[in-house]
Amino acid sequence: MSRDYVAIANQYARDIVGGVIPACKWVQLACARQLRDLEREWRYRFDDDRAAHVCRFIELLPHIKGEWAKQRRAILLEPWQIFMLTTVFGWVDEQGNRRYKKVYEEIPRKNAKSTKASGIGLYLLTADGESGAEVYSAATTRDQAKIVWGDARSMAERTTPFRQRFGVEVSAHAIYVPHTSSTFKPLSRDQGGNLDGLNLHGGIVDEFHGHKERALWDVLVTAMGARSQPLIWAVTTAGFDRAGICYEERGYICKVLDGVIDDEEYFGIIYTIDTDDDWTDPISWQKANPNWNVSVKPEAIEREARKAMQVASATNNFLTKHLNVWVNADTAWMDMRAWDACEDRTLRLEDFEGRECFVALDLASKVDIASKLRLFERDGIYYLFAQHYLPERAVEQSRNSQYGGWRRDGWLTVTDGEVTDYDVIEDGIRDDCTRFDVVEVPFDPFQATQLSGHLLAESVPMVEMRPTVLNFSEPMKQLEALVLSGKIRHNGDPVLTWMVSNVVCHRDAKDNIYPRKEREENKIDGVVATVMAIGRAMLTKTIVSEIFIEL
Numbered sequence: 001m002s003r004d005y006v007a008i009a010n011q012y013a014r015d016i017v018g019g020v021i022p023a024c025k026w027v028q029l030a031c032a033r034q035l036r037d038l039e040r041e042w043r044y045r046f047d048d049d050r051a052a053h054v055c056r057f058i059e060l061l062p063h064i065k066g067e068w069a070k071q072r073r074a075i076l077l078e079p080w081q082i083f084m085l086t087t088v089f090g091w092v093d094e095q096g097n098r099r100y101k102k103v104y105e106e107i108p109r110k111n112a113k114s115t116k117a118s119g120i121g122l123y124l125l126t127a128d129g130e131s132g133a134e135v136y137s138a139a140t141t142r143d144q145a146k147i148v149w150g151d152a153r154s155m156a157e158r159t160t161p162f163r164q165r166f167g168v169e170v171s172a173h174a175i176y177v178p179h180t181s182s183t184f185k186p187l188s189r190d191q192g193g194n195l196d197g198l199n200l201h202g203g204i205v206d207e208f209h210g211h212k213e214r215a216l217w218d219v220l221v222t223a224m225g226a227r228s229q230p231l232i233w234a235v236t237t238a239g240f241d242r243a244g245i246c247y248e249e250r251g252y253i254c255k256v257l258d259g260v261i262d263d264e265e266y267f268g269i270i271y272t273i274d275t276d277d278d279w280t281d282p283i284s285w286q287k288a289n290p291n292w293n294v295s296v297k298p299e300a301i302e303r304e305a306r307k308a309m310q311v312a313s314a315t316n317n318f319l320t321k322h323l324n325v326w327v328n329a330d331t332a333w334m335d336m337r338a339w340d341a342c343e344d345r346t347l348r349l350e351d352f353e354g355r356e357c358f359v360a361l362d363l364a365s366k367v368d369i370a371s372k373l374r375l376f377e378r379d380g381i382y383y384l385f386a387q388h389y390l391p392e393r394a395v396e397q398s399r400n401s402q403y404g405g406w407r408r409d410g411w412l413t414v415t416d417g418e419v420t421d422y423d424v425i426e427d428g429i430r431d432d433c434t435r436f437d438v439v440e441v442p443f444d445p446f447q448a449t450q451l452s453g454h455l456l457a458e459s460v461p462m463v464e465m466r467p468t469v470l471n472f473s474e475p476m477k478q479l480e481a482l483v484l485s486g487k488i489r490h491n492g493d494p495v496l497t498w499m500v501s502n503v504v505c506h507r508d509a510k511d512n513i514y515p516r517k518e519r520e521e522n523k524i525d526g527v528v529a530t531v532m533a534i535g536r537a538m539l540t541k542t543i544v545s546e547i548f549i550e551l
Contacts, residue, residue: 002052002056003055004052005051005052005055005056005077005082005085005086006048006051006052006086006090008079008082008083009034009051009079009082009083009085009086009087010035010038011079012031012079012080012082012083013031013032013034013035013083014031014035016028016031017031017032017035022283022286022287023271023287024270024271024272024273024274024277024287024288025274026254026257026268026269026270026271026272027269027270027271027290029257029258030257030267030268030269030270031083033257034083034087037091043093043094044091044092044093044099044264045091045092046090046091046092047090047091047092048090050089050090050092050098051085051086051087051089051090052086053089053127054085054086054089054120054123054127055077055082055085055086057119057122057123057127058075058077058085058116058119058120058123059074059075059076059077060074060159060161060162061074061075061118061119061122061155061159061162062074062075062155062158062159063075063115064151064154064155064158065115065151075115075119077116078290078291078294080290080291081112081116081290084103084105084116084267084269085116085120087100087267088100088103088231088233088267095228097228097229098229098231099264099265100231100265100266100267101224101229101230101231101232101265101266102221102231102232102233102234102265102266102267103231103232103233103234103266103267103268104208104234104249104250104253104266104267104268104269104270105233105234105235105236105268105269106235106236106237106238106250106269106270106271106272106324107235107236107237107270107271107290107324108237108238108271108272108288108289108296108321108322108323108324109237109321109322110289110291110295110296110297110300110322111271111289111290111291111295111296112291112294112295113235114147114148114151114206115151117137117148117151117204117206117233117235118148118149118151118152118155118204119152119155120202120204120233121135121137121148121149121152121184121202121204122152122155122156122162122175122184124184124201124202124231125168125175125177125182125183125184125202126162126166126168126177126182127166128201128202128229130180130182130201130227130229131180131181131182132180132181132182132199132201133177133180133182133183133201133202134182134183134198134199134200134201134202135182135183135184135185135200135201135202135203135204136184136185136186136187136198136200136202136203136204136220137149137152137184137185137186137187137204137206138186138187138188138203138204138205138206138216138220139186139187139188139205139206139207139210140188140189140210140211140212140216141188141189142186142188144188144206144207144210145186145187145188145206146186147206148204148206149175149184149185149186150186152175152184153170153175156168156170156175157170167179167180173185173186184202187203187216188216189213189215189216196219198219198220198223199223199226199227200220200223200224200227200230200232201227201230201231202230202231202232202233203220203223203224203230203231203232203233204233204235205217205220205232205233205234205235205236206235206236207235207236207237208234208235208236208245208246208249209236209237209238209239209240209241209244209246209247210236210239210246211244211245211246212241212244212399213245213399213401214244214245214248214401217234217245217249220232234246234249237320237321237324238272238319238320238321238324238325238326238327239320239326240316240320240326240327242326242497242498242501242502243400243401243402243498243521243522244401245401247326247402248401248402248405250270250326251494252266253266253268253270254268254270256268270324271288271289271290271324272288272323272324272325273287273288273323273324273325274287275337275340275341276337276341279318279319279323279325280305280309282298282302284323285298285301285302285305285322285323286298288322288323288324289301289322301322304318304322305318305322325337326501327501333476333480333503333504333505333513333515334480334483334500334501334503335483335484336497336500336501338483338484338486339483339490339497339500340497341486342483342486342488342489342490343489343490343491343492344489344490344491344492345491345492347383347385347489347490347491348491349374349385352376352378352383352385352436353435353436354435354436354437355376355378355436355437356376356377356436356437356439357374357375357376357432357436357437357438357439358374358375358438358439358440358441358442358533358536358537359372359373359374359375359429359432359436359438359440359441359533360372360373360375360441360442360443360465360529360530360532360533360536361425361429361441361442361443361444361448361529361532362443362444362525362526362528362529362532363420363422363425363443363444363446363447363448363451364447364525365447367391367393367394367418367419367420368390368394368420368523368525369388369389369390369523369525369526370388370389370390370420370425370525371386371387371388371389371496371499371525371526371528371529372386372387372388372389372425372428372429372529373385373386373387373526373529373530373532373533374386374387374432374436374533375530375533375534375537376436377537380487381487381488381489382482382487382488382489382534382537383488383489383490384488384489384490384491384493384496384530385490385491385493386490386493386495386496386526386529386530387413387428388406388411388412388413388495388496388525388526389412389413389414389415389420389424389425390403390412390413390414390415390420391414391415391416391417391418391419391420391421392414392415392416392417392418393417393418393419395407395412395414399521400521402494402498406494406495409494411493411494411495412495422450422451425451426451426454426455429441429455429460430455430458430460433460438460438461439461439536439540440461440462440463440536440540441455441460441461441462441463442463442464442465442532442533442535442536443462443463443464443465443532444464444465444466444467444528444532445464445466452464463536465532465535465536467528469508469512469513469514471535472513472514472515472531472535473512473513473514474535474538475531475532475534475535475538476505476513476514476515476531476534477513478534478538479530479531479534482534493526495526496526496527496530498523499523499524499525499526499527500526500527502517502518502522502523502524502527503515503516503517503524503527504516504517504518515527515528515531
């Protein structure tokens, strides 16, 4: 007997919003959004039959891995899965076409995401009412793309009634329906050939965080244009690369859930822990894993957590894979949750007019990011305002998919030509000197000879600060201590946050540290400038030394 899927989904949403089921902010917002939409009178309507149809379809498919496959059990959807499926497939517009065109699902490992994704792919191929459907399991590598598609292929092969009902045939490289000219194939960027010309009805993007470039995603999104109700479903765990297309989409859907951006065709849900949660607490483990005690075994998570608590190098892997927390690098320096807690988007540079200020410069190369950091102190709290510069040519050629967005939002100053125009930076420092009481402008003399000469001639207090362990170790420790104690405030600059997330450090025998990056594309210039400003402030002003005692 078929279950009442819509009732199950609505009860799940109410339990999440009501606190009956522990969940993070993003899951609560996703559920509240659905409940709110159900009460609205607007251009979309919720079709109970469409919502239930996809669930009934998937529950007729078999498990193909693990002990349930051995028992030949059919899939039994959990309430959280039913919530997602009914929400995405239930909403239609006035023409009866599906409301949601894109889905972003972020969830830890072992939560049966491949099983659900395979069922969605088969549904879009056969039961979505689309003639000539092109469905793809897309990933950066061929092997990754074949995971979801391979599971779908096994489901089809093991279910004779399914093949007979929809006229499905299976080959080594495709699942297809000849009488509707529909196909389901794996698709990857490394398989060669031109990916343009796709006419996509469905796209399952697996492990989205692994996409180093945005090209494949952009191809899929562009390929939806000719369809009336296409659907791209991106599913991923958290990752390390905050400059990639996955983190860009994550940031976008967070703004949608927060109500900052109005996008009625994009559904998103993120299963993780909240910023102030204790990651060592078993309640947090359950909070991040909706399939807790089903496919996610508590004893296995406890085993991994114990290792993460005892072995520092295992901590980030546990946070990322099992709690879905975005971290920076395998040997991370900064606690990013503490950094995020220091964000205050109400901060305005104008509020610090006339106050003492340290203006630090890390100019790097003229074809790379240059950063300027302005540091203020007020009532024992330190305030950071960064500005970043990059030449037009570098933005056009970069693999960093977020440069364009950062430029549009004003976080990145792009100068004309192939190299950064240092005259723009010089003029900015002159402007700082007229607006603030600039105590010092520490700078690395590398790449800065001409600029510093010009400003010194105008009596700007330029101070050389070479990037050595001796100069950087204590200020770097001090910056970390200020963040952990909540005595830093920043304005949510996403470029600076990305750079902070890129910093790794190595402690030598004397406990000295120095900011480093693991890959060339992981820029840290804004952090270097921040450390320089903190370092000079330590020498010329009193930064609260008791912070170290408190920590």
